[in-house]
Amino acid sequence: MEKQHNRGQDGAGIATVKLNTEPGVPFMHRLRSSAPQAIGDIFAKVRDEIDEIEKYQPEITKYPGLMKGHIRFLGELLMGHLRYATQGKNNVELCHPFVRHNTIPARNLALAGNFNLVNVDELFKFVNVEPGETHRNSDLAAMLEVLHHFLSKEDEERRNGLDVKNILQQAFSMFDGGYHVCGLIGSGDAFVMRDAHGIRPSYYYVNEDVIVAASERAAIRTAFNVGENEVLELMPGNALIVKENGEYSVEQILAPKERRACSFERIYFSRGNDEKIYKERTALGYNLSETVLKSIDNDLRNTIFSFIPNTAEIAFYGMLKGLEDYLNKIKVERIVSWGKDFDEEKLTEMVNRRIRIDKIAIKDVKMRTFITADTSRNEMVQHVYDITYGTVRPGIDTLVVIDDSIVRGTTLRESIIRMLDRLGPKRIIVVSSAPQIRYPDCYGIDMSKIGDFVAFKAAIELLKDHGKEHILQEAYGLCMELQRTNTLHAQNVVRNIYKPFTTEEISAKIAEIITPSDISAKVDVIYQSIESLHQACPNNLGDWYFTGNFPTPGGNRVVNKAFMNYMEGKNERGY
Numbered sequence: 001m002e003k004q005h006n007r008g009q010d011g012a013g014i015a016t017v018k019l020n021t022e023p024g025v026p027f028m029h030r031l032r033s034s035a036p037q038a039i040g041d042i043f044a045k046v047r048d049e050i051d052e053i054e055k056y057q058p059e060i061t062k063y064p065g066l067m068k069g070h071i072r073f074l075g076e077l078l079m080g081h082l083r084y085a086t087q088g089k090n091n092v093e094l095c096h097p098f099v100r101h102n103t104i105p106a107r108n109l110a111l112a113g114n115f116n117l118v119n120v121d122e123l124f125k126f127v128n129v130e131p132g133e134t135h136r137n138s139d140l141a142a143m144l145e146v147l148h149h150f151l152s153k154e155d156e157e158r159r160n161g162l163d164v165k166n167i168l169q170q171a172f173s174m175f176d177g178g179y180h181v182c183g184l185i186g187s188g189d190a191f192v193m194r195d196a197h198g199i200r201p202s203y204y205y206v207n208e209d210v211i212v213a214a215s216e217r218a219a220i221r222t223a224f225n226v227g228e229n230e231v232l233e234l235m236p237g238n239a240l241i242v243k244e245n246g247e248y249s250v251e252q253i254l255a256p257k258e259r260r261a262c263s264f265e266r267i268y269f270s271r272g273n274d275e276k277i278y279k280e281r282t283a284l285g286y287n288l289s290e291t292v293l294k295s296i297d298n299d300l301r302n303t304i305f306s307f308i309p310n311t312a313e314i315a316f317y318g319m320l321k322g323l324e325d326y327l328n329k330i331k332v333e334r335i336v337s338w339g340k341d342f343d344e345e346k347l348t349e350m351v352n353r354r355i356r357i358d359k360i361a362i363k364d365v366k367m368r369t370f371i372t373a374d375t376s377r378n379e380m381v382q383h384v385y386d387i388t389y390g391t392v393r394p395g396i397d398t399l400v401v402i403d404d405s406i407v408r409g410t411t412l413r414e415s416i417i418r419m420l421d422r423l424g425p426k427r428i429i430v431v432s433s434a435p436q437i438r439y440p441d442c443y444g445i446d447m448s449k450i451g452d453f454v455a456f457k458a459a460i461e462l463l464k465d466h467g468k469e470h471i472l473q474e475a476y477g478l479c480m481e482l483q484r485t486n487t488l489h490a491q492n493v494v495r496n497i498y499k500p501f502t503t504e505e506i507s508a509k510i511a512e513i514i515t516p517s518d519i520s521a522k523v524d525v526i527y528q529s530i531e532s533l534h535q536a537c538p539n540n541l542g543d544w545y546f547t548g549n550f551p552t553p554g555g556n557r558v559v560n561k562a563f564m565n566y567m568e569g570k571n572e573r574g575y
């Protein structure tokens with residue numbers, strides 16, 4: 001859990017199942033916290049129980065069997081989760097795991113996951129459950145109800161043992177979304193399930209003692225000190241099913257569909273210490289170096305390169321490698337052209353030419369602002385960054401700073417650009433290792449309100465500039481018509497908003513929007529192209545937020561709904 005802070009800061013939760021308990025003894029426990037240090041808070045409470053019992057039984061830790069009867073969270077099946085709300089609020093009631101209790105052991109279920117579903121209403125309807133106020137917008141609550149429905153049915157009908165595969169096949173064929181989800185059943189069985197497109201990442205590792213699964217490979221590698229290839233990927237549509245007796249199998253639950261693993265995981269969400277992700281982020285940066293050189297007219301003497309911490313650091317190293325390759329090529333060309341006409345001084349000057357890099361921007365807290373709730377985000381963005389003084393030659397140097405992504409543009413507009421301008425650069429070039437984010441995500445990344453996106457704002461501005469605002473009304477009309485005929489899922493109408501403009505025109509407008517009126521430097525923005533993204537992350541081609549090409553039927557519905565919300569002035573998610 002400590003190695004997955006990157007995936008959630010709203011709160012944390014754990015659940016435990018004890019195997020082979022006497023009838024009547026509670027066997028499933030759950031604890032959640034939304035304290036600022038949620039993991040610490042939870043495990044302090046777990047520890048307190050042990051300390052308490054040690055007061056009376058100082059030797060008890062030598063007898064784990066005995067302890068199991070007294071300590072709630074000592075058990076055989078363990079689950080932990082860090083929440084990042086993509087639906088509902090970020091309060092403790094919505095932290096995972098959710099638990100459904102029942103007097104029949106096999107009908108108890110604890111559930112947690114990294115996911116987002118887009119057909120929550122339909123699911124509640126299917127199980128005929130009217131969700132309470134807290135759970136109305138909770139995809140986890142809907143998923144729990146559906147799974148519990150099929151679990152109870154299976155338990156009722158079963159002849160020999162619970163057929164978990166059968167339960168999963170019935171339940172998961174109903175979910176529209178991206179998910180990596182884990183369930184503990186009161187019978188002592190457990191499962192991990194991944195969506196059929198492989199949208200969300202899912203990994204597992206098995207040895208003689210443990211069977212473990214997580215969203216990220218590196219977290220498992222570090223916690224269990226194992227090699228890259230020992231941790232396996234749970235393939236799309238598959239489930240890892242573990243029986244109460246410790247036997248396990250990987251089963252095909254859903255027919256595999258086109259692989260559309262989320263590229264934003266690679267660009268931003270996942271931790272960058274994963275072997276493959278590190279290479280991919282480096283490649284993303286490398287791919288941008290040529291365009292950057294062009295935009296500064298190859299003037300490396302008067303340009304300083306830096307990055308916006310923290311995630312972009314790796315892409316920065318990649319960009320630097322690209323710039324160094326260019327510089328080395330130039331050095332060789334020059335030296336060769338000299339023939340024999342050089343001396344030590346001339347050669348020394350040439351080989352010592354370097355790419356100028358500096359640590360310009362500093363981030364004072366380890367919190368991630370993007371996964372922080374909207375209400376506190378703006379203020380946080382304004383306070384977390386700082387700059388290094390004395391690095392830039394005012395009026396002479398151009399500053400090139402790379403960030404992994406520009407979503408709402410708040411990091412740049414509310415903080416970074418103004419701060420960098422204080423250093424007096426002639427020009428600021430912002431480089432984004434992700435392409436323009438034009439469409440919402442609905443599979444587990446909280447980019448759902450299209451009106452917030454700086455690329456969308458730019459397109460709207462451009463429509464105004466060119467007297468083409470009628471396109472907005474036409475698109476809205478089309479959405480209304482699709483809604484009327486119940487076919488909002490059939491096409492992505494928002495494409496029409498971007499269609500009249502080139503990527504460069506939109507980038508130029510974004511640069512204008514993120515530039516506060518009172519700064520002196522000229523600001524430009526350079527984006528990754530979609531082709532280069534695919535080349536850098538060939539195994540993660542899920543790119544709907546850049547291209548509008550959604551993998552599931554719910555996707556088009558969400559993007560159209562997000563647009564309608566914008567047009568109607570509703571500040572809510574499109575799913």
Ligand SMILES: O=P(O)(O)OC[C@H]1O[C@H](OP(=O)(O)OP(=O)(O)O)[C@H](O)[C@@H]1O
Nearest residue numbers: 310311368369370406407408409410411
């Ligand atoms: O355009 P915006 O809507 O402002 O969002 C984009 C920024 O948010 C993320 O940073 P975050 O602070 O989440 O985390 P990091 O330290 O891992 O980069 C991302 O890395 C960008 O810097």
Ligand SMILES: NC(=O)CC[C@H](N)C(=O)O
Nearest residue numbers: 083084085086087114115
């Ligand atoms: N990624 C997560 O932490 C879970 C997201 C889930 N959709 C929720 O909002 O609760």
Ligand SMILES: [Mg+2]
Nearest residue numbers: 308309310311
């Ligand atoms: Mg960042």
